[in-house]
Amino acid sequence: MSKDITLNVNGIDHHVNIQGNETLLKVLRDKLGLTAAKEGCGAGECGACAVIYNGSPASSCLILAIEAEGVEILTLEGITPKDHLHPIQQAFIDKGAVQCGFCTPGMIVTTYSLLKSNPDPTEEEIKKAISGNLCRCTGYVQIIEAIREAARRLKRSKGRRK
Amino acid sequence: MKNYINLGRDVNRLDGYDKVSGNAKYIADYEFPGMLYAKVLRSPHPHAEIISINTSAAEKMEGVIAVTHSGKCSHKMGLYLVDRPVFATGKVRFKGEPVAAVAALTEDIAAAAIKKIKVRYKMLPLVDNIEDALKKNATLVHPDLMKYSYLPIYYPKKGTNIFNHFPLRKGDIKKGFKQSHKIYENEFTLPQIQHVPMEPHGALAKWDRNDKLTVYSSVQSPFTLRNLLRLAFGLSHKDVRVIAPYVGGGFGGKAGINMEPLAVALAKEAKGKWIKLIFSREEVFLGTTVRQAMRARVKTGISKNGRIIAEDIEMVFDGGAYAEYGTNVVRAAGYTCIGPYDIENVKGDTYGVYTNHLVGGAFRGFGHGELHWAVESQMDIIANDLKMDPAEFRRLNVLKPGSINSMGEKITKHTGNMVACIDAVAKDLKWGKSSKKPAKPYIKRGKGLAVLEKAPAMPANATSCARVKFNEDATVIVHFSGMEIGQGCITALTQIAAERLKMDVSKLHAAGLPDTDFSPYEWQTVASRITWAVGNAIINAVDDAHAKIKKVAAKVLKVKTSQLDIDGEKVFVIGNKRKSIALPLIIMGYQYPDGHTIGGPVEGVGTFTPNLTNLDAKTGQGHAAAEWTFGCEGAEIEVDTRTGEMKILNLVGAFDLGTVINPSTARGQIIGGMIQGLGSAVLEELKYKDGKIANPSFVDYKIPTAADLPDKIKHIFIQTPDDGGPFGARAIGEHPMISIPPAIANAIYDAIGVRIKALPLTDEKILSSLKEKK
Incomplete structure (x- = not known):
């Protein structure tokens, strides 16, 4: 069964024809060309496919595309500013938080959501926030350091704007 | 440490931008017009004869383009021992073995077609563990073992399940035990575990009608593939x-051929069409390789003054249904069998055996974790018993x-400390x-440490090649085929190139990801060898480029090449820097005022070959280690003696890694490796029931999350320069x-006095050991 729907992704309305059983992840990747979100398990266990869905991080492999109509969806592509990197992205590079990079988009999306709701998280809060994002390379330590650094930088730039 | 301009510096990862922006492409991100999608039919049984395969219903389905199985594709594969058919042939040897595959217009059609393939099986006796494999008159997983081709440095045993036996003999073991004051004998085991790269394995293939084959793959070893x-x-x-995009984690699981x-095989049936096959997470568990299970029996003789004077160690690896790559794990574990110890008399026997388990292969550590x-x-x-x-x-x-x-091999001060x-x-x-002392009396704390050594496990002819190519503005592109x-x-090798070129790393670009049509040869990205081996090839490539520049400059400046030196900007006469030529004026050829031009575009080529020998077939003596890295790791833990619950308070690792090229990425390797080690210590185990894997998912096979981190974790660099390393x-x-x-495990013993000899060190095992002790 196919259906025409409108998906609001990164602030743009996309009119797409989907199958009833297609996941949001599949439609983002295969039909919208937004391949930053990755499929690591297809079962909502690894966080590689994380997107911001109605303001919260969610596993896009568990959401049917058909359910996502009318929902604001933000992917890593939408978080990345037009001509430079987001402070979270730059902190991930500067702090050595990236190795193979497969979990990185999901980690950054989850961090973005965490720092929106909690701009000054403790180490325990960071660990809890990313505990649904599996990483096999880094041992998480440099990711946690990058998130703390990103929080510092975001706070500083906010202070400057005031 | 010497004054380096690019080394020992946290140069940001050169692949960082691609990876934080989502720009990095992995195998599943590739799509080509007209592509077909593949699915694999897998065996539901661990050991069974294939009576018949009927694919006619699948072939008739609308949208199915190709169906294949052993009847159409009877090829075998293997790096060291060619024992593995592409599709199960005659019988299936493990649950999950590929039996047939379908390519169709969509994934859904391929998945539906797989279900329409009818296979009839007749059960065979199960070889379910090392004991089954080794017993007298054992069922043979590979009755045709001796007909397979294999490299002559491996030793399968006729009429058995043993696919390789590596013997090691040093000194006089009988005399050693005779002279021993005390002798200790123990048995230790560990289960199979999975690499769990976050990226599932995948490949794209196109077989053109002119018999040219193009493959994209999530691969550690494009040239070996x-x-x-x-x-x-x-x-x-x-x-x-073979074209290799970014690989989302390997750990050995994407080495060799997978x-x-x-x-x-499907591409060959649907010529001219791209075939895309991406494994599901369950298929990664079932259909790739795993770390082999192992049983070790160690007998150690100690002199009166606490010196180890004799050790007899027998290790048996459960290689699973196919040995191919795992053959060399047996050899590598075999030649390092006693670890980093100075022992005069040694007898080592290391075996790999076939079972009906998942296929064992290369895994970070390559026999050494085991x-x-x-x-x-x-x-x-021993130390505790001796009260030392x-x-x-x-x-x-x-x-x-x-x-x-x-x-x-003789250890020198350059080997490491x-x-x-x-x-x-x-x-x-x-x-x-x-x-x-914790406040609560039922909480006990303890400390433990353990040493380690490892050399790159590779054949003596594992070679590398690299190129440095000057651009018109005297920036440089570096080519190599070490896989990122x-x-x-990519970052460490570019730093090495920059250092030798005497340029800042920002003047260089790494061509990075290999394409076997264009990139220099590289054996494999395995064995922790890339920075070391390719780094040496890059140094040779820079020297080759510099020699070419000097040859032209000598003519222009009318001096001998030996009188010339090059810094990052110019070639100059030693002792007279004003007599020089700026690099942009010479690296595309030098043009005289009258227009006449000599020389040409400068590109340097360098190779590297390790200086190794084969090992003696009877004694395992020889030179198989290109270099050694020594290390020591420690843990402080606490155990709740009421529940067995263990908490890791501190993990620390110190490694003599010689000159540190990039402290941040070296730290990343160490911390990441320690946490993967933590997973293998306390969480990870592939569990079998009736020969079938019982936990092929993240729900049932847990790897460490951020919530599992120890309270403290620390890395320490010891830097004794390696005389053969870049x-x-x-x-x-x-x-x-x-x-x-x-x-x-040693910290657990220190805390509560129980010795657990089988991994993983779960809370349940700690609790039951405590109960046994009482």
Whole structure:
């Protein structure tokens, strides 16, 4: 069964024809060309496919595309500013938080959501926030350091704007 | 340390932008017009004869383009021992083995078609563990073993399940035990575990009608994959092209040849069409390789003054249904069998056996996590029994300059400093002082440590090539085929090139990801060897480019080439820097005022070959280690004696990795490896029920999350330059994973006096050991 729907992704309305059983992840990747979100398990266990869905991080492999109509969806592509990197992205590079990079988009999306709701998280809060994002390379330590650094930088730039 | 301009510096990862922006493409991100999608039918049984395969219903389905199985594709594959058919042939040897595959217009059609293939099986007796495999009149998993082709450095045993036996003999073992004051004998085991790269394996293949094959793959070894594909499918190297995108984690699981032949077999049936095959997470668990299970029996003889004078170690690896790559794990574990110890009399027998389990293969540590689990538990048992400090017992017995190791190699001061690693870990753990006493009496704390060593496990002819290409503005493009699998080789190798060129790293671009049609040859990205081996090839490539520049400059400046030197900006006469030529004026050829031009575009080529020999077939003596990395790891833990619950308070690792090229990425390798080691120590185990894997998912197979981190984790660099490494660097990729399990087991013993000899060290096991003790 196919259906025409409108998906609001990164602030743009996309009119797409989907199958009833297609996941949001599949439609983002295969039909919208937004391949930053990755499929690591297809079962909502690894966080590689994380997107911001109605303001919260969610596993896009568990959401049917058909359910996502009318929902604001933000992917890593939408978080990345037009001509430079987001402070979270730059902190991930500067702090050595990236190795193979497969979990990185999901980690950054989850961090973005965490720092929106909690701009000054403790180490325990960071660990809890990313505990649904599996990483096999880094041992998480440099990711946690990058998130703390990103929080510092975001706070500083906010202070400057005031 | 010397004054380097690009080394010992946290240069940001050159692949960082691609990876944080989502720009980095992995295998699943590739799509081509007209592509077909593949699915694999897998065996539901661990050991069964295939009576018949009927694909007619699947073939008739609308949208199905190709169906294949052993009847159409009877090719075999293997790196060291060619024992593995692309599709189960005659019988299935493990649950999950590919039996057939379908390519269709959509994934859904392919998945539906798979279900329509009818296979009739007749059950065969199950070889379910090492004991089954070794018993008299055992069921043979491979009755045709001796008909397979294999490299002559491996020793399968006729009429058995043994696919390789590696013997090691040093000194006089009988005399050693005779002279021993005390003798200790223990058995240790560990289960199969999975690599769990976050990226599932995948491959894209197109077989053109002119018999040219192109393959994209999530691969650690593009050139070795090309070689094995062309052997399996009977093609020439020139007609096979392998392109390797970013790899989302390998850990050995994407080394050699894996699932690519499944895509190639379908491509051959649907010529001219791209076939895309991406494994599901369940298929990664079932259909790739795993770390082999192992059983070790260690017998150690000690002199009156606490010196180890004899050791007899037998290790048996459960290689699963196919040996191919795992054959060399047996050899590598075999030649390092006693770990980093100076022992005069050694008898080692290391076996790999076939079972009906998942296929064993390369895994970070390559036999060394396994052997050190046994050896480092044994050392702790001995030290405690002798009432010697376990750190002091190791300091007394480990390899030092002048020692002779297990295979007869002499240790020098350039080999690395084992004792410095022990000292650093002991210092961090406040060794010798009791742990702070917890307030609650049922909480017990303890400390443990374990040493390790590893050399790159590779054949003596594992070679590397690199190129440096000057651009018009005297910036440089570096070409090599070490795979960026997360370890940071693109960055480290570019730093090495920049250092030799005497340029800032910002003047260089790494061409990075290999394409076998265009990139220089590289054996494989395995064995922690890339920074070390390719780094040497790059130094040679820079020297070659510099020699070419000097040759032209000598003519222009009318001096000998030996009078010239090059910095990052110009070639100049030594002692007279004003007599010089700026690089942009010479690297595309030097033009005289009258227009006449000499020389040409400068491109340097460098190669590297390790200086190794084969090992003696009867004694395992020889020179198989290009370089060694020594290390020591320590743990402080606490156990709740009411529940068995263990908490890791502190993990520390010290490694003699020679000159550190990039402290941030080296730290990433160490911390990441220690946490993967922590997973193998306390969480990870592939469980079988009736020969079938019972936990092929993240729900049932847990790997460490951020919530599982120890309270403290620390890395320590010991930097004794390696005399054969690029600028004195040596390997570090695999080592941090190796000795975390014994360090934690030894800490558990220190805390509560129980010795657990089977991994993983779960809370349940701790609790039941405590109950047994009472």
